[in-house]
């Protein structure tokens with residue numbers, strides 16, 4: 001079966017605090033989050049910017065979270081205010097997965113990896129692999 005796998009990476013800077021955490025992560029602090037998104041599809045689709053069926057999806061749509069907060073992204077935001085879930089790396093990955101899914105055509109398998117630090121990251125997908 002023909003298969004295309006897109007990969008993209010970006011970073012965003014954001015502040016957060018983990019409410020209810022018994023330790024220093026409960027206090028306000030920041031990270032440069034790195035995000036890797038993998039998008040796998042067995043067919044090609046049109047996009048907002050290309051009407052013919054020649055893309056899995058637009059890289060721009062995968063990178064929405066890198067945009068500045070006032071433009072709808074997560075860069076330079078206080079995550080506890082900009083996302084409606086707990087701000088653990090696990091929940092941030094799940095949130096980015098869900099929001100990205102809403103921006104791209106159906107039938108694309110997404111894997112989202114979020115690095116909170118250089119040495120600590122989490123992968124999220126909504127299917128067993």
Ligand SMILES: [Zn+2]
Nearest residue numbers: 016025029031
């Ligand atoms: Zn943190």
